[in-house]
Amino acid sequence: MERSCLSVILAAGESTRMKSSMSKVLHPVAGRAMIAHVMQAVAGAGVSAAALVVGRDADNVTKAAQRPDVQVEAFFQKERLGTGNAVLAAKDAIERGYDDILIAYGDVPLLTSETLNAARAELAQDVDVVVIGFHTANPTGYGRLLVENGELVAIREEKDATDEERKVTWCNSGLMAIKGAKALDLLNRIGNNNAKGEYYLTDIVEVARSLGGKTVAIDAPETELTGCNNRAELAYIERLWQERRRNELMISGVSMIAPETVFLSWDTVIGQDALIEPNVVIGPGVTIEGGAVIHAFSHLEGAYVSAGATVGPYARLRPGANLAADAKVGNFCEVKKAEIGAGAKVNHLTYIGDAFVGAGSNIGAGTITCNYDGINKHETRIGEGAFIGSNSSLVAPVSIGDGAYVASGSVITADVPEDALALGRARQEIKEGRATVIRERAKALKAEKSKKA
Numbered sequence: 497m498e499r500s501c502l503s504v505i506l507a508a509g510e511s512t513r514m515k516s517s518m519s520k521v522l523h524p525v526a527g528r529a530m531i532a533h534v535m536q537a538v539a540g541a542g543v544s545a546a547a548l549v550v551g552r553d554a555d556n557v558t559k560a561a562q563r564p565d566v567q568v569e570a571f572f573q574k575e576r577l578g579t580g581n582a583v584l585a586a587k588d589a590i591e592r593g594y595d596d597i598l599i600a601y602g603d604v605p606l607l608t609s610e611t612l613n614a615a616r617a618e619l620a621q622d623v624d625v626v627v628i629g630f631h632t633a634n635p636t637g638y639g640r641l642l643v644e645n646g647e648l649v650a651i652r653e654e655k656d657a658t659d660e661e662r663k664v665t666w667c668n669s670g671l672m673a674i675k676g677a678k679a680l681d682l683l684n685r686i687g688n689n690n691a692k693g694e695y696y697l698t699d700i701v702e703v704a705r706s707l708g709g710k711t712v713a714i715d716a717p718e719t720e721l722t723g724c725n726n727r728a729e730l731a732y733i734e735r736l737w738q739e740r741r742r743n744e745l746m747i748s749g750v751s752m753i754a755p756e757t758v759f760l761s762w763d764t765v766i767g768q769d770a771l772i773e774p775n776v777v778i779g780p781g782v783t784i785e786g787g788a789v790i791h792a793f794s795h796l797e798g799a800y801v802s803a804g805a806t807v808g809p810y811a812r813l814r815p816g817a818n819l820a821a822d823a824k825v826g827n828f829c830e831v832k833k834a835e836i837g838a839g840a841k842v843n844h845l846t847y848i849g850d851a852f853v854g855a856g857s858n859i860g861a862g863t864i865t866c867n868y869d870g871i872n873k874h875e876t877r878i879g880e881g882a883f884i885g886s887n888s889s890l891v892a893p894v895s896i897g898d899g900a901y902v903a904s905g906s907v908i909t910a911d912v913p914e915d916a917l918a919l920g921r922a923r924q925e926i927k928e929g930r931a932t933v934i935r936e937r938a939k940a941l942k943a944e945k946s947k948k949a
């Protein structure tokens with residue numbers, strides 16, 4: 497039978513060291529709030545309900561934590577009396593009765609479901625408290641895990657530790673799993689008789705043991721349990737996240753020449769045999785199908801790139817850019833809210849916005865869809881197999897039929913029927929010998945000026 501699980505997520509911190517106008521758990525990692533990463537990890541560990549312990553920015557934090565597969569409830573911690581007190585803020589949720597209680601922190605966003613599942617697996621073995629620990633070269637500031645005969649006997653906070661205890665390098669991440677049936681009783685027994693005068697959640701270990709319960713610690717990578725207190729740590733966490741995700745993608749068959757220069761978002765999807773060249777930035781909402789190539793220095797956001805399509809170098813795909821199979825968007829092109837049909841080419845120096853480009857059409861260098869009249873956006877529709885000559889302005893709303901030609905340098909303001917040629921430019925005139933006349937006149941003017949000076 498599946499065990500039920502509630503996650504209590506502590507996010508009531510003041511975020512003082514972030515020096516920010518918002519709670520630190522709202523700061524983005526890979527394009528979404530830290531708290532949303534934590535929520536994804538708990539959801540993946542079979543958590544059906546989450547109790548958020550909030551303080552500052554409570555409404556926004558609660559909103560950012562929402563997801564369809566977890567029921568989220570916020571509990572306001574009135575006074576910051578310590579982590580033990582913070583968990584008790586969610587008393588009403590815990591009281592509903594769950595097999596497992598998972599404690600997570602809103603500012604530890606690299607946490608994985610695997611680690612949480614490992615902790616839950618211990619609870620299923622009749623353990624009362626499972627603490628997630630990590631080994632570190634620099635344990636200063638962390639609670640130390642004191643282990644005897646393979647069992648965790650206590651967590652000692654830095655301020656309360658002896659010199660000997662401070663030498664321990666196995667530390668408390670703060671995350672733990674507690675047997676649901678005992679959780680409230682254990683939490684209620686935690687006192688505040690310590691160096692900080694706080695209710696330490698960590699005391700739950702000794703409390704559980706004093707009642708004959710079993711307590712253990714499991715190990716997880718230090719990087720996964722990195723917390724965020726300031727902007728430098730935020731950037732470090734971003735780096736770790738990017739490294740992890742790039743590796744996953746490469747292992748799944750995506751090629752990257754210089755992965756350390758490729759930036760992904762939390763929801764980036766890239767298929768097998770896609771190639772991502774150096775210095776590519778991918779914002780939220782991007783899917784790149786297998787076999788597509790993103791050339792160097794391209795920026796993508798809210799875009800869909802189908803199999804065999806190529807983008808860049810130096811291309812910008814904005815939200816709603818949708819490239820069909822084998823389409824090409826080349827250097828210094830910007831595409832926004834536009835479909836580029838199969839095999840169509842937009843190769844150089846072009847803006848395509850609010851548009852449909854039919855399959856196999858060729859959009860010449862410097863083509864601009866003039867989609868905005870200063871107040872409204874309008875559409876440009878280009879049929880299949882059309883040819884737009886270089887440096888054309890397509891003033892929307894306008895449509896170009898299948899197989900039509902637009903002469904270079906045209907300003908197209910009226911619809912072009914299929915297979916027609918549209919010329920929207922001044923007719924060329926030739927004046928024989930006129931250049932010589934102009935040149936002589938200029939020379940004479942210069943000679944006159946230098947005489948006066």
Ligand code: UD1
Binds near residue numbers: 601602670696
């Ligand atoms: C805590 C642990 C320590 C562990 C460390 C890992 C305790 C007593 N100590 O220490 O063993 O090594 O985390 O980072 O638990 N919070 C609230 N309300 C409160 C107090 C804290 O919501 O009243 C939240 C904070 O916002 C934070 C988390 O709980 O997200 C941890 O609190 P913090 O004060 O940073 O604990 P530490 O002293 O670092």
Ligand code: CA
Binds near residue numbers: 723
């Ligand atoms: Ca801390």
